[in-house]
Amino acid sequence: MTAQTPTSAVTANTTRAGARGSGGVVLWTSAGFLVTVVLAAVFAPLVAPADPNAIDFGDIWAPPGADHWLGTDQMGRDLLSRVVHGARESLLGPLLLLLLASVLGVAMGTLAAWRRGWVDVLLARVTDVMYAFPGLLFVVLVIAVFGSGMTTAVVALGLAFTPIIAKFTRSVALAECAKPYIDAYRVQGVSGLVICLRYLIPNMAPALLGYLVVLFGEGLMSLATLSFLGFGAQPPSSEWGLMVQEGQSALIQGVLWPALVPGAAIALVVVAFNIVGVRVADRLNSRR
Amino acid sequence: MTTHVLRRLGGMLLTLAVSSALIFGAMYAAPGDPVSFLVGDPENVTPERIAAVRAEYHLDQPLLVQYWLWLGGAVTGDLGTSFQYNAAVSDLILTRLPTTVSLVAYAAVLFTVLGIALGALSAVRRGRRTDAAVTAGTTLAASVPSFVLAIALISLFGVRLGWFPVTGLGEGFLSRVHHLTLPAIALATGALAIISRVTRQTMVEQFDLEHVAASRASGIAERHVVRRHVLRNSLGPVVTMCGLVTASMLSGTVVIESAFGLSGIGALLVDAINNLDFPVVQAVLLCMVVAYMGVTTLIDLVHPLLDPRVRIEGNRV
Numbered sequence: 001m002t003a004q005t006p007t008s009a010v011t012a013n014t015t016r017a018g019a020r021g022s023g024g025v026v027l028w029t030s031a032g033f034l035v036t037v038v039l040a041a042v043f044a045p046l047v048a049p050a051d052p053n054a055i056d057f058g059d060i061w062a063p064p065g066a067d068h069w070l071g072t073d074q075m076g077r078d079l080l081s082r083v084v085h086g087a088r089e090s091l092l093g094p095l096l097l098l099l100l101a102s103v104l105g106v107a108m109g110t111l112a113a114w115r116r117g118w119v120d121v122l123l124a125r126v127t128d129v130m131y132a133f134p135g136l137l138f139v140v141l142v143i144a145v146f147g148s149g150m151t152t153a154v155v156a157l158g159l160a161f162t163p164i165i166a167k168f169t170r171s172v173a174l175a176e177c178a179k180p181y182i183d184a185y186r187v188q189g190v191s192g193l194v195i196c197l198r199y200l201i202p203n204m205a206p207a208l209l210g211y212l213v214v215l216f217g218e219g220l221m222s223l224a225t226l227s228f229l230g231f232g233a234q235p236p237s238s239e240w241g242l243m244v245q246e247g248q249s250a251l252i253q254g255v256l257w258p259a260l261v262p263g264a265a266i267a268l269v270v271v272a273f274n275i276v277g278v279r280v281a282d283r284l285n286s287r288r
Numbered sequence: 289m290t291t292h293v294l295r296r297l298g299g300m301l302l303t304l305a306v307s308s309a310l311i312f313g314a315m316y317a318a319p320g321d322p323v324s325f326l327v328g329d330p331e332n333v334t335p336e337r338i339a340a341v342r343a344e345y346h347l348d349q350p351l352l353v354q355y356w357l358w359l360g361g362a363v364t365g366d367l368g369t370s371f372q373y374n375a376a377v378s379d380l381i382l383t384r385l386p387t388t389v390s391l392v393a394y395a396a397v398l399f400t401v402l403g404i405a406l407g408a409l410s411a412v413r414r415g416r417r418t419d420a421a422v423t424a425g426t427t428l429a430a431s432v433p434s435f436v437l438a439i440a441l442i443s444l445f446g447v448r449l450g451w452f453p454v455t456g457l458g459e460g461f462l463s464r465v466h467h468l469t470l471p472a473i474a475l476a477t478g479a480l481a482i483i484s485r486v487t488r489q490t491m492v493e494q495f496d497l498e499h500v501a502a503s504r505a506s507g508i509a510e511r512h513v514v515r516r517h518v519l520r521n522s523l524g525p526v527v528t529m530c531g532l533v534t535a536s537m538l539s540g541t542v543v544i545e546s547a548f549g550l551s552g553i554g555a556l557l558v559d560a561i562n563n564l565d566f567p568v569v570q571a572v573l574l575c576m577v578v579a580y581m582g583v584t585t586l587i588d589l590v591h592p593l594l595d596p597r598v599r600i601e602g603n604r605v
Contacts, residue, residue: 125306128299132307134580135539137573144561144569145314221433225543228435229558244439248547252454256443263436271431 027279030272037269041087048081052238061255071257073243074250079261086238086262090269093154093232093239094219098212100158101165106208108162109169110196113177123170127163136160136222143231150239153232157222161215168211172204210281217273224266240266293589300585304578308362311573312355323347362574368567372560377571381553387457388541388552390464394472396534399479404526406480407487408519414492422484430481434540438474438547445470455549471548475540479533486529490522524595528587535583538576 040047049069056076064071070079112123130138142156176182177200185195226232227241235242240262247258323338342348346357361368367377406426410419429437446454458467494500495518503513542554549555553572560568 128303129306129310132303132577132581133539133573134536134576136542137539137576140542140557140561141311141314141569141573144566144573145317148562217431225433225435229543229546230562241435244435248439251439251442251447254447256447259439260443263439267432267436270433271428274427274431 026275030275033268033272034276037087038091040084041091044085044088048078048084050078050081052077052081052085053236054078061250061253061258064257070261073247073258079257082238082243083240083262083265086240086243087265089150089233089237089239090220090224090241090266093150093223094216097154097158097161097219097223098215100155101161102208102212104158104162105165106169106201106204109166110173110201110204112166113170113173114192114196114200120170123163123166127167130160130163136225139222139226140231143226148231148234150227150233150237153223153226157219157226160222161219164215165208165211169204169208172207173200176200176204206284210277210284213277213280214274215277217270217277220266220273221270296585296588300581304581307577307581308359308574309355311570311577312358313351316351358570362571367571367574370560370565370568372563372565372568377567380556380568381571381575384551384553384556387550388538388545388554391468391471391475391541391544391550391552392534392537394465394468395475395479395537396530398472399476399483399533400530402476403480403483403530404487404519407484407526408491408514410484411488411491411495411518412514414488414495419488423488426481426484429477432477434474434478435543435547437477438471438544441470441474442548457550468550471544471550474547475537475544478540479537482533483526483529487522487526490525491518494518494521524591524597527594528591531587532584535580535587538580 054077056072059068059072059076060074062068062072062076068078068080070083072078073082108123112120133141138160139153139156142159143152146152146156182195182200185199186192223232224239224241224244227239228245230242230245233239233242235246243262244259244266247260247262250256250258323342339348346354349357358368365378367381369375370377370380373380406422410422413419432440442454445451452470453467454470456467458464500513500517503517504510508517539554541552542557544550545552545555546558553575556568557572559565560572
């Protein structure tokens with residue numbers, strides 16, 4: 001994950017400086033775009049003009065037009081319908097992997113900050129080993145062992161994101177534990193588990209939530225990359241990374257739409273998420 | 289100083305031992321017996337053949353012994369035999385290494401030169417429109433996944449405009465540079481934001497220091513102040529970051545080589561995973577982790593030699 005970590009740090013800091021100066025237009029456009037995408041994903045069968053898996057070999061690689069607004073792919077399937085339906089898998093995947101990573105990561109990070117000692121050392125060692133694998137290589141190792149597929153990819157990425165979230169949680173929890181109210185509960189004889197679950201974690205939630213929104217774009221990017229390599233979603237899924245891979249063969253023949261449409265969808269959603277995520281993180285942090 | 293070096297090297301070796309054990313052991317967590325991939329044609333599977341394959345790949349030994357034999361082989365350059373190609377893995381890697389290395393080197397040159405130039409530009413124009421434009425532009429570029437960027441570059445410059453070839457490597461140096469230009473751009477773009485930001489940050493910090501005010505007061509032209517004093521003094525962190533980013537690019541080649549159909553080490557890894565070629569997967573992952581860890585440790589150790597300020601602070605502590 002090391003390759004990702006500096007990138008996300010850069011994204012966080014630079015857009016923050018940029019967003020403040022440029023005002024709210026970019027922010028609200030991005031937020032509106034994301035809401036539209038999420039709504040389209042939820043109501044995909046109503047929004048999509050055609051069946052995403054309806055094959056028509058008489059109409060392959062059709063250019064965008066009245067019949068097919070964004071054209072058709074190598075099997076004559078309607079690209080707009082596929083992108084709209086693909087939004088479900090493309091957005092649900094990162095959500096699930098972040099859910100897994102944050103449950104594990106918050107538990108590990110809180111435990112490390114609360115107990116210190118060997119738990120803390122263990123977390124540091126695990127993180128070290130994870131960071132020894134540049135980029136997605138740890139995930140690639142897991143996929144090499146358990147085979148390709150969306151479930152494996154989501155679980156592997158969830159595990160890869162865990163130490164990142166754990167490290168962040170640890171630093172927030174250390175600052176929070178130093179505050180007097182924690183000692184106050186402790187003096188009253190409240191058990192450590194209750195303090196962590198009822199007071200410590202809820203108080204860290206805003207900071208964690210902001211961080212998770214920023215990580216969402218990263219998760220979407222990584223998952224789409226895995227699908228592009230053939231390790232994630234499998235045909236006939238219309239996950240966006242897989243769609244780009246399937247459209248790639250048409251590029252040489254001058255047919256650009258099948259790869260560019262899902263590619264643009266990924267890029268736009270990731271950019272929008274980074275813009276909104278950074279602002280949300282900013283807002284939540286300043287409130288603390 | 290010596291204790292620092294030794295501790296750093298010891299830490300690296302420990303991490304390498306654990307990650308190599310992980311790479312090796314992971315393959316045995318796989319569902320199914322590796323033997324079934326090795327015997328090949330299921331028609332003439334005999335117990336003798338299975339036993340022979342087991343012995344050849346040391347599958348009949350305990351796991352720790354297997355790991356030891358594998359690691360010992362890897363250290364001496366014997367990375368095993370590929371199931372798929374029936375050739376030595378080290379040969380497979382060596383024939384593909386030049387492609388990957390030249391791709392990474394090309395990308396490193398691109399992001400170093402452009403990143404430092406853009407960072408310096410926005411530091412000199414800090415707080416103005418150019419600064420905001422550079423920051424927004426590089427951040428935007430870093431938000432686009434590299435494979436999407438690769439597809440966009442192929443579509444525009446390869447297919448539509450026809451300026452660059454879209455597949456293959458080409459013969460000779462100039463042709464190779466021509467063929468690798470689009471892949472290198474796709475690989476370098478993500479790093480551009482990191483390098484330009486680090487350059488901008490360290491240069492802005494320098495601008496506020498007294499030695500800059502002193503140089504200006506003694507009448508040195510502003511461009512000399514920027515080039516000889518501000519930029520020169522900021523190079524330490526920038527060079528370190530360039531090294532780290534270059535090291536992490538090894539994994540980026542997996543995606544870029546697949547997108548551009550280059551037969552480098554990254555593409556070899558993807559191919560090996562899809563064909564369940566375990567020895568190749570292990571060897572490529574091990575090589576990438578070793579190279580990555582080696583470069584990052586080296587940077588850590590060389591940094592004080594490049595920047596006397598770090599050395600002096602280190603001694604004081």
